[in-house]
Amino acid sequence: MGVGAGFWHVLPVAGIVVFACGIIALFVRSSGYRQLELDHATAAAQVIEPSKLPE
Template identity: 55%
Template sequence: MAGKIGIMQEGEDSTQERVEKLMRDPALRREWLRQKNMMCVGLIGIGTIMVQPFLSDLSTSATPPGKVCLISFAVAIPLLAALIMVNWQEIFRGRETRSRTVLVAWPVAQAASFVGVVAGFWHIWWVAGVVMLLFGLIAVGVHSAGYTRLELDGESGGPE
């Protein structure tokens, strides 16, 4: 209990030491590779669905949000496809690439996908775009908090 309220007991790891241990965990690293692949496939699917109306009826893509949606996914979809191929090789080799190009491509592809989704919602109704933007950012915080808490709370495997 004392460790939970900020007082380290004898033999307890600091948060930094626990993070470093987690970063070396091979099972966790394999899981990250699988999750990255799932995320790319999901974003490509969302992008493909969202751009279809803009490609089939060019009058809808004439609005500024429509153009932003199209351009965003024009950036994201090819990058995500390339990242899937790199990810399969990473899974095969059991390690992540250290390529700076790939490290830059990840956030660019994710950001372009997010901008595309927000612009698509904005195209329908600006309030929907604002709501998507707000709750997209909240969702990042929810995921980060939940993931961090789950991984750093220990290895008991059960509820507290």
């Protein structure tokens, strides 16, 4: 927030751009984290129990 405020004092449009980029980055990061969590849950569900292993 401090970086955005600094840019805002230099040029208001620059401050708005910095805040907008921060919000977009937050969405990108959270969607990537969500995808990793889904991949982890899928991999955990596919673990074969030792009693079901072929002999």
